[in-house]
Amino acid sequence: MSIATVRTNLQKALETIDGLKNRVYITVPAALRVPCAIMGFDTGFSANYMEPGDLVTWQFRVLVLVDQFNPGVAADVLDDYINKTGDKSVYARVCSYWTDNSLPDYSVVTRAENIGAIRYRDQTFFGAEFVITIGETTE
Secondary structure, three states, X not given: OOHHHHHHHHXXXXXXXXXXXOOEEOOOOOOXXXXXXXXXXXXXXXXXXXXXXXXXXXXXXXXXXXXXXXXHHHHHHHHHHHOOOOOOOHHHHHXXXXXXXXXXXXXXXXXXXXXXXXXXXXXXXXXXXXXXXXXXXXX
């Protein structure tokens, strides 16, 4: 599977999350509409190649921004994205998308970091940074 295909499938998986349809950005627009997820090159990703078995893993850092920074309003909304289960759970939706669509070989949301105030393009948002690893055996 090419990196472009992996990226497209991750975008589709994130768009199954309630509120993120058409708001998952690979190329970030000039103005963000929140809630949104950003998985472009400016948030970073890495590729790891391993022998034997020809395993390749891609690790994406995905920002989920739920609102302009206002802790009293956005905290409850952000909880839904960082929970392990639920319609807005990044973990649940990404893992189930990979399984439901029989995509090779696995996807895993390893952690949520930097939960709270996030500076992005000179603005402060309430959000979290998710580390998502996707792996494939190429044999």
